[in-house]
Structure formats: structure tokens, C-alpha cells
Amino acid sequence: MSASAKPIANARSGTGIPSARLITWWVIASEIVIFGGLLASYIMHRVAHPEWAESASHTLTWAGALNTFILLTSSLCAVLAHQAADSHDGPKAAKLLRLTALGGLIFLCVKGYEWTLDIREGFVLSSGGFWSFYYTLAGLHGLHVLAGMIIMLIVAADAAKNEELQRVECIGLYWHFVDIVWIFLFPLLYIAK
Amino acid sequence: MTTETHVDHTNYVKIWAILVALLIVSVLGSMSHVREIVLIAAFGVALVKAYLVAKNFMHINVEKRWVPYLLIVCLLFIAILFAGVAPDVLKHNGLHWSKNPADVLVPSAAGATKNE
Amino acid sequence: MSTHVEHAEPGIFRKYFWSTDHKMIAMQYLFTGMAMALIGGYFAYVFRMQLGFPNQYVPGYGIVTPGRYNALVTMHGSIMIFWVAMPVLIAAFGNFLIPLMVGCDDMAFPRINRLSYQIFLLSVLVLLSSFLVKGGPFGGAWTAYPPLSAVGSYNLTPAGATLWLVAVALEFVAFLLGGINFTVTTMNSRAPGMKMYDIPLVIWMIVLASIIFMCSAGPLIAGAVMLLFDQTMSTGFFDPTRGGDPLLWQHLFWFFGHPEVYVVLLPAMGIVAEIIAVFARKKIFGYKTVLYTTWAVGFLSFVVWAHHQFVAGIDPRMANIFSITTLLISVPITEMVFLYIATLYGGSIHLDTPMLWALGFIAEFMVGGVTGIFLGSSGTDIYLHDTYFVIAHFHYTFVPIAIIAVYGGLTFWYPKMFGRMLNETLGKIHFWGTVIPFNVIFIPLFITGTAGDQRRVYSYALFAEQSRPALQHLRLTSTIALLVMLSFQLIFIFNFFWSLRNGKSAGANPWRSATLEWTVPSPPPHGNFAVMPTVYRGPYEYGLPGGADDYVPQNVPDQAFGDQNS
Incomplete structure (x- = not known):
């Protein structure tokens, strides 16, 4: 859609924050309570069930650490894309965004490989409380990675034509948030055994 | 502006x-x-x-200053949720009551009690 | 940025189903919500008939079996809250009013707005499809407590339970998208000059309700995913036989469920504020105090949820804390009601239909609020819990919110929405024909509840300790009053559609109201304002002496009225 079809409402900025970034912050705020509710439920159960430690000892720390590294690196790409967009270099921003999305893809591949190993060992969603939370938490996070990748590729397609560059920062903000969620999932699922 | x-x-x-x-x-x-x-x-x-x-x-x-505050308030609500729910879900026994019938029915709850 | 582009006349599909215009999306929400209200009302008719005339043939339905009874009450509750109150109060009024009242041409993100309605429509279709599956729609109560809701062999509606859960989750997504859009539009897109305290109260309330919804729905969305896995993938999050904890669901549900009461209450309060200011020709008494009490209510609504669980085996110490917070929240709500009554004092009151609804809201909601004190105190709640007292209390809060205030809003803004006036005589008949039977339905239920009638019982005759034949005439009274109330709704439906063509032409500002939506033609054209307005004053400048008229619209500069407002 061309910029001229946007309503006047979209261009106004009563708060001093552009509407696109403002809505991103509100999305992040609502995501905090979604992940927060799930994480709080997990932590309560985990502390109440010391016997879950045995299940937790089977998770693959190397896979979690590798995925943390991948997401941190993709976050770096996302913020560099924001820098490029600020200097009005759309094609460079697009390239960096696609690199970020590639990071997401590698993340999901590692995740898929890790889950394959888990399932081969017989640990599935219904294998017990810990494994239920393990797959649900990582699965919900994985869905956010997937959604972020798709949006990022759409934003990159526009950015390559130097259009809608303000969106580069917004998708970056979302991506960093998804990164932060993983930063907490990593110790909760892989380290604290 | x-x-x-x-x-x-x-x-x-x-x-x-x-x-x-x-x-x-x-x-x-x-x-x-x-x-x-x-x-x-x-x-x-x-x-x-x-x-x-x-x-x-x-x-x-x-x-803008209120953005981090907004996010912190969302975290605060989760903290409230945790504080309100933890006495029921995290602790299976209190000082003056216990859930004996549940312990008989549910081995895992009994296991958690023993390890406390 | 250029102004909006003129559109060629779009096809019917693009105009009615694919529009990004906030007014069309508001109409989509309104008519979907009203259609769902008919379904929810029909279900109430069926199960009330079963209670009034046990095990007899119900005209238009047939014989009510125990399983069907469970499904009927579950669907009545879910539909009325999630698919009537939410879409009409927040989405329809929010979509219609926010851009008009803050003075801009559309929502900040019109396509997200359209997506919000499409997801909502999908949730409606998923819910309706559950009527067709094997076992019928979900029958485990609208609160969906596990293990009843988690195990198909307990609730006997396994397919319906899963579809219900998916529909609720989709509905939440729709309102998250819509609510975030409302919030951003109000924060960013206001007309130049409209400061924070120049925003009409109804907009404040809808936005605060959206924010409360956003902050409270998250844990339940997470809980819905967990319950879905419990139902379909044999996990044990909430199933005690597999190491889960059913109390966790109750907490996640009510952490959302109680703020939800205020999510629907606040827009109703806002609608009433607009109406009483216009029809008492007076400034709202203590505009800022109304807002401060709203914020207090918003915050307190997050710390009262466990008063729904006093008999669920929660930690008794927490029951004390939640009793206190529950009683605390009545303080700001009471203050708000006092401020509304103070607005009426000394006003020049015009008893047009919208004003009748607004006054009816204040009176009836107070009954709901006062009876809530008994249920918020853990001592009395243990006796009254799960009786018809709870049902009567709940309906004394929700009917004023979702029926009375909505009728107030509809009759008030109908001229703006459709360009014609509703018939006043029919409107007044409809008002009295709704409010009087409403009290006759629920006052007997306070009595049967206090006498011990349990809720969700299919037929009292089947349970010796529940039978109490002496109460049957009260149950019957309630049923007959419901029939009367439902039949009076036909008058409204007739009035609504008849006036679309035959009503008196409304003009731009039939109620002589000062807010911005009344400065544009009725119905407002695409893009709303021919010239984007600038705001010079607060929204409630009524009852001014000396001028040609007794009010000043928000967009009229000071010099046009001399120094009388300085």
C-alpha cells in the first residue's frame, strides 16, 4: 500500500513517539504478560517439584547455548539494520534484516534437531510435568521466532526499495524482545538443573 | 512536533x-x-x-520515560500473579493444614511434600 | 502526508466485509454482537423454561436433557460475555467513537483494525461450529475448570471443549489487536489542542479498559494453550492425577476474569458519563476525580481475583488478603457513582430515552455492587458460593453493563450512526418493559439462592436435598419475567430497523452535545471531518448562561464566545 493511502491519524504523534514504534511497545507489553504468565506457572511448579530435576538433567545444554549465541548474533544484525535504516540506506538494512531472519531459521533448525534427539530418547510432550513445560515454553517462543522471521522478510522487501524504513526499527524491537525471552528460557530450561 | x-x-x-x-x-x-x-x-x-x-x-x-515504566508495570502484574498463586501451587502444605486426601490420591503431590 | 484519497464506490464485498473504515468495522462488530445476543438470549429462554417447567417440552427447542442443559448454560455465559459484551461495548463503541471523538479521520492502523474484526468473526464461526460436532457444544461451564474441562470423559463434550477454547483464544487475539490500536490512536492521533484532560470520559474508559484487558489476558492465553494440550495431547498441567494443579487454572482464569468485569464496566461507565452530562446540561462533577478513581479501580482490579476461589481450597491467609482488597475496590467505584449523582444535582434534567437508560444503569448497578459485598467477604461467600445469589448478583452487574448501558449508548449515538432519530415513545415503552421485568427475574433468585438453591442444577426435583418445592413459584416467577423481558426486546428490534428508514431526520447535533462527533454530518462521511478540527476546551461545557445556546462545542475558539469562558 502506498504511503498516501494512510490516514492522517497514522501520521500524528501526540506522544512524541511515532505510531509504529508506539504500537510495537504495546505489543511487547502484552507479550510480557503472555510469557510472564507461562513462566510464572513453570517456576512455581518447578520449585514445588524437586523431582523434576531428574528430567531437566536430560536437556542438551550445548544446543541451548548454541541457540543463545545464534539469537544474540541475529539481534546484532537487527540493530545494525536499524542503524542502516537511520542513515537511509534501505538496501543495506534489507540485507541485514534477511541475515537476521536467516539467524531465526538456523535457530529453528537447531531446535528441530534438538527436539528430534529428545523425542528419540522418549521424551515427548506428555512424558511428565517438566517435559510438558519444556515443549510448551520453547514451542511458544519458537512460534514467535517464526512470526518474526515472516514479518522481517516482508519489511526487508519494502526496505530494499527504501520504503517504510521506520518499520526496520520496529521489527528489530520485537526481535530483541524475543531474544530477551530466550535469554531467560535458556537458564530456566538448560542451566538450572 | x-x-x-x-x-x-x-x-x-x-x-x-x-x-x-x-x-x-x-x-x-x-x-x-x-x-x-x-x-x-x-x-x-x-x-x-x-x-x-x-x-x-x-x-x-x-x-520516553513512561515506556520502561509501562513494561515494568506489566512485570509487576506478573509478580502479583506469582505472589497470589504461589501459596497454592508452590507450597503443598501449610503450618495449620495439609492436603492428606490429595496426597493419598496423587503420588506426585506426596513426593513433593516429602522433599520439602 | 496528504489528506485521504477519494475512493471510487467500492463493491459490496469491499464495502461491507473488507473495509478499513472505522465506522464500518464498528457496524460489523455491532451487528455481529447483536446477532450473538439473540443466540445467548435464546439459550437463556430455553434453560429458564426448563427450570420453570421442569422436564416439559420447551417450545422452539424440545426436551432439555441434562447434558444439553450444561451446554446451554455454558454457551449462554460465554456468548454473553465474550461475544456480546466485549464486541459491542468495547469494539463497536470504541471503533465508532474513538476517531470521531478525538478528531481524526480513522484509526492509526486501519488494516490492523480490519484484521481484528476478521479474527473475531473467525472466533464466532469456530464457536458456532461447535454446535454441530459430536457431543454438541462445550458443557463445562464458562469458567472451564479442569479436570472437568480437561478430560473429555468427564465433560462429555470433548470436541466442543476444544473448539470453545480455540474460539476464546482467537477472540482474545482479536481484542488485543483492537485494544492496542485504540490505545495508540488515542495517545497519538488526537486533534491539535486536545490535551490529556480534554479527552471525553468514554474514550478514556474504553482505552483504560483495553489496557486492563491487555495486561490481564496474557496469563489466560498461556493457560489456554496449556489446557488445550491437556485436552488433546494428554499433558497434565491441570490434571492432579498426572502431577498437575487444577488450582493453577483457576488462578490464571480469574487473574483475567476479574479484571474482565472492569473491562466491560468501564466503557459502560463512560457511556453513562457522556449521557448524563448532555441530558443534565451540566459539566461532569469532578472530571479529574472520575479519572483518578478509574485508575484506582484499574489497579485494584488486578489484586482481587481470588475472591472467586474462596471455596476452592486456597491458602486461607490469602483469602483474608483478597477479602480486604475486594472490599477496597468498592470505594473508588462508589465514589464514581457519587460523582455521577452529583452531576445530576442542580442540572436541567431531560428525561429522553438515553437518559432513562443512564439513570437505570446507575440504580441497577448499585444493587449489583452492594450485593457483591457479601460475596467478597470470605465468611459469607462460603455459604453463598455457587448458589443463585451469585447468579443474581452477577446479573445485577452485567445486565446494567451489557444491556442497559448498551441500550443507552445505542439510543444516544443512533442518530449519529444512521442519521435518523429512534422513536421516543417506543423507546420509553422498551425501557420500562426491560427494566421492570429485569428486577422481577433476579430479585426472586436472591431469595432462592439465600435459601440454598445451587446453580448449574438441571432439575431440582431430582435431588432430594435440593428440591424445596416451596421455592418453585419463585423459580417460575423468574422464568415468566424473562419471557416478558425478551418479548419487549422485539419492540427495540422493530424500532431499530423501522427508524433506519422512517425516523425523523437527525441533523448533525440533535442532543445539543459538545463533543467532536456531533460537529460532523450524521452519518459521518468517509474521512469524518471535512476540515480537521482543533480543540480549544474540555468536553463538557454545558449550562453556560448568557450565550445563544447553553453549550460550547470543543472545536469552537474562545473569541467566538467572548470572555465568558475564560
Whole structure:
């Protein structure tokens, strides 16, 4: 859609924050309570069930650490894309965004490989409380990675034509948030055994 | 009215290097057998990493003041949820009551009680 | 940025189903919500008939079996809250009013707005499809407590339970998208000059309700995913036989469920504020105090949820804390009601139909609020819990919110929405024909509840300790009053559609109201304002002496009225 079809409402900025970034912050705020509710439920159960430690000892720390590294690196790409967009270099921003999305893809591949190993060992969603939370938490996070990748590729397609560059920062903000969620999932699922 | 907030683009690669170093610290810390070291390596480092990402990548420190407050309020609501639910879900027994019938029916709940 | 582009006349599909215009999306929400209200009302008719005339043939339905009874009450509750109150109060009024009242041409993100309605429509279709599956729609109560809701062999509606859960989750997504859009539009897109305290109260309330919804729905969305896995993938999050904890679901549900009461209450309060200011020709008494009490209510609504669980085996110490917070929240709500009554004092009151509804709201909601005190105190709640007292209390809060205030809003803004006036005589008949039977339905239920009638009982005759034949005439009274109330709704439906063509032409500002939506033609054209307005004053400048008229619209500069307002 061309910029001229946007309503006047979209261009106004009563708060001093552009509407696109403002809505991103509100999305992040609502995501905090979604992940927060799930994480709080997990932590309560985990502390109440010391016997879950045995299940937790089977998770693959190397896979979690590798995925943390991948997401941190993709976050770096996302913020560099924001820098490029600020200097009005759309094609460079697009390239960096696609690199970020590639990071997401590698993340999901590692995740898929890790889950394959888990399932081969017989640990599935219904294998017990810990494994239920393990797959649900990582699965919900994985869905956010997937959604972020798709949006990022759409934003990159526009950015390559130097259009809608303000969106580069917004998708970056979302991506960093998804990164932060993983930063907490990593110790909760892989380290604290 | 200006809608542009000027962001100083810091040296992002440096931040990234610190984050990766912290990641290595937390992995190494997890190999320790001292419970406190593992917990600090896990959650202390995670807090620092999250702070670094929020400050340097999300530029939350140069955003309008109420934005971080908004996010903190959302976290506060989760803390309230935790505080209200924990007495029921996290603790299976109190000082003056117990859930004997449930313990008979549910082996896992009984197991949790024993380990407390 | 250029002004909006003129559109060629779009096809019917693009105009009615693919529009990004906030007014069309508001109409989509309104008519979907009203259609769902008919379904929810029909279900109430069926199960009330079963209670009034046990095990007899119900005209238009047939014989009510025990399983069907469970499904009927579950669907009545879910539909009325999630698919009537939410879409009409927040989405329809929010979509219609926000851009008009803050003075801009559309929502900040029109396509997200359209997506919000499409997801909502999908949730409606998923819910309706559950009527067709084997076992019928979900029958485990609208609160969906596990293990009843988690295990198909307990609730006997396994397919319906899963579809219900998916529909609720989709509905939440729709309102998250819509609510975030409302919030951003109000924060960013206001007309120049409209400061924070120049925003009409109804907009404040809808936005605060959206924010409360956003902050409270998250844990339940997470809980819905967990319950879905419990139902379909044999996990044990909430199933005690597999190491889960059913109390966790109750907490996640009510952490959302109680703020939800205020999510629907606040827009109703806002609608009433607009109406009483216009029809008492007076400034709202203590505009800022109304807002402060709203914020207090918003915050307190997050710390009262466990008063729904006093008999569920929660930690008794927490029951004390939640009793206190529950009683605390009545303080700001009472203050708000006092401020509304103070607005009426000394006003020049015009008893047009919208004003009747607004006054009816205040009176009836107070009954709901006062009876809530008994249920918020853990001592009395243990006796009254799960009786018809709870049902009567709940309906004394929700009927004023979702029926009375909505009728107030509809009759008030109908001229703006459709360009014609509703018939006043029919409107007044409809008002009295709704409010009087409403009290006759629920006052007997306070009595049967206090006498011990349990809720969700299919037929009292089947349970010796529940039978109490002496109460049957009260149950019957309630049923007959419901029939009367439902039949009076036909008058409204007739009035609504008849006036679309035959009503008196409304003009731009039939109620002599000062807010911005009345400065544009009725119905407002695409893009709303021919010239984008600038705001010079607060929204409630009524009852001014000396001028040609007794009010000043928000967009009229000071010099046009001399120094009388300085």
C-alpha cells in the first residue's frame, strides 16, 4: 500500500513517539504478560517439584547455548539494520534484516534437531510435568521466532526499495524482545538443573 | 512536533562480544556443583544480558520515560500473579493444614511434600 | 502526508466485509454482537423454561436433557460475555467513537483494525461450529475448570471443549489487536489542542479498559494453550492425577476474569458519563476525580481475583488478603457513582430515552455492587458460593453493563450512526418493559439462592436435598419475567430497523452535545471531518448562561464566545 493511502491519524504523534514504534511497545507489553504468565506457572511448579530435576538433567545444554549465541548474533544484525535504516540506506538494512531472519531459521533448525534427539530418547510432550513445560515454553517462543522471521522478510522487501524504513526499527524491537525471552528460557530450561 | 528520537548508535559489536562472553560464563558456571554459583550463573547473568539488550539494542534508555515504566508495570502484574498463586501451587502444605486426601490420591503431590 | 484519497464506490464485498473504515468495522462488530445476543438470549429462554417447567417440552427447542442443559448454560455465559459484551461495548463503541471523538479521520492502523474484526468473526464461526460436532457444544461451564474441562470423559463434550477454547483464544487475539490500536490512536492521533484532560470520559474508559484487558489476558492465553494440550495431547498441567494443579487454572482464569468485569464496566461507565452530562446540561462533577478513581479501580482490579476461589481450597491467609482488597475496590467505584449523582444535582434534567437508560444503569448497578459485598467477604461467600445469589448478583452487574448501558449508548449515538432519530415513545415503552421485568427475574433468585438453591442444577426435583418445592413459584416467577423481558426486546428490534428508514431526520447535533462527533454530518462521511478540527476546551461545557445556546462545542475558539469562558 502506498504511503498516501494512510490516514492522517497514522501520521500524528501526540506522544512524541511515532505510531509504529508506539504500537510495537504495546505489543511487547502484552507479550510480557503472555510469557510472564507461562513462566510464572513453570517456576512455581518447578520449585514445588524437586523431582523434576531428574528430567531437566536430560536437556542438551550445548544446543541451548548454541541457540543463545545464534539469537544474540541475529539481534546484532537487527540493530545494525536499524542503524542502516537511520542513515537511509534501505538496501543495506534489507540485507541485514534477511541475515537476521536467516539467524531465526538456523535457530529453528537447531531446535528441530534438538527436539528430534529428545523425542528419540522418549521424551515427548506428555512424558511428565517438566517435559510438558519444556515443549510448551520453547514451542511458544519458537512460534514467535517464526512470526518474526515472516514479518522481517516482508519489511526487508519494502526496505530494499527504501520504503517504510521506520518499520526496520520496529521489527528489530520485537526481535530483541524475543531474544530477551530466550535469554531467560535458556537458564530456566538448560542451566538450572 | 518532532517525532524523531535521535539514537546514538554505539559500538554494537562490542556489546555483542560482551553478551557472548556472558553466555560463556553462564555455561561454565552451570558445570559447577555449588548450587549458589549455578543459580547466579544462570539468573544473575541472564538479568545482566537482558539489561544490556534492552539498553543498547532496544534503546530503552533514550525512549520516553513512561515506556520502561509501562513494561515494568506489566512485570509487576506478573509478580502479583506469582505472589497470589504461589501459596497454592508452590507450597503443598501449610503450618495449620495439609492436603492428606490429595496426597493419598496423587503420588506426585506426596513426593513433593516429602522433599520439602 | 496528504489528506485521504477519494475512493471510487467500492463493491459490496469491499464495502461491507473488507473495509478499513472505522465506522464500518464498528457496524460489523455491532451487528455481529447483536446477532450473538439473540443466540445467548435464546439459550437463556430455553434453560429458564426448563427450570420453570421442569422436564416439559420447551417450545422452539424440545426436551432439555441434562447434558444439553450444561451446554446451554455454558454457551449462554460465554456468548454473553465474550461475544456480546466485549464486541459491542468495547469494539463497536470504541471503533465508532474513538476517531470521531478525538478528531481524526480513522484509526492509526486501519488494516490492523480490519484484521481484528476478521479474527473475531473467525472466533464466532469456530464457536458456532461447535454446535454441530459430536457431543454438541462445550458443557463445562464458562469458567472451564479442569479436570472437568480437561478430560473429555468427564465433560462429555470433548470436541466442543476444544473448539470453545480455540474460539476464546482467537477472540482474545482479536481484542488485543483492537485494544492496542485504540490505545495508540488515542495517545497519538488526537486533534491539535486536545490535551490529556480534554479527552471525553468514554474514550478514556474504553482505552483504560483495553489496557486492563491487555495486561490481564496474557496469563489466560498461556493457560489456554496449556489446557488445550491437556485436552488433546494428554499433558497434565491441570490434571492432579498426572502431577498437575487444577488450582493453577483457576488462578490464571480469574487473574483475567476479574479484571474482565472492569473491562466491560468501564466503557459502560463512560457511556453513562457522556449521557448524563448532555441530558443534565451540566459539566461532569469532578472530571479529574472520575479519572483518578478509574485508575484506582484499574489497579485494584488486578489484586482481587481470588475472591472467586474462596471455596476452592486456597491458602486461607490469602483469602483474608483478597477479602480486604475486594472490599477496597468498592470505594473508588462508589465514589464514581457519587460523582455521577452529583452531576445530576442542580442540572436541567431531560428525561429522553438515553437518559432513562443512564439513570437505570446507575440504580441497577448499585444493587449489583452492594450485593457483591457479601460475596467478597470470605465468611459469607462460603455459604453463598455457587448458589443463585451469585447468579443474581452477577446479573445485577452485567445486565446494567451489557444491556442497559448498551441500550443507552445505542439510543444516544443512533442518530449519529444512521442519521435518523429512534422513536421516543417506543423507546420509553422498551425501557420500562426491560427494566421492570429485569428486577422481577433476579430479585426472586436472591431469595432462592439465600435459601440454598445451587446453580448449574438441571432439575431440582431430582435431588432430594435440593428440591424445596416451596421455592418453585419463585423459580417460575423468574422464568415468566424473562419471557416478558425478551418479548419487549422485539419492540427495540422493530424500532431499530423501522427508524433506519422512517425516523425523523437527525441533523448533525440533535442532543445539543459538545463533543467532536456531533460537529460532523450524521452519518459521518468517509474521512469524518471535512476540515480537521482543533480543540480549544474540555468536553463538557454545558449550562453556560448568557450565550445563544447553553453549550460550547470543543472545536469552537474562545473569541467566538467572548470572555465568558475564560
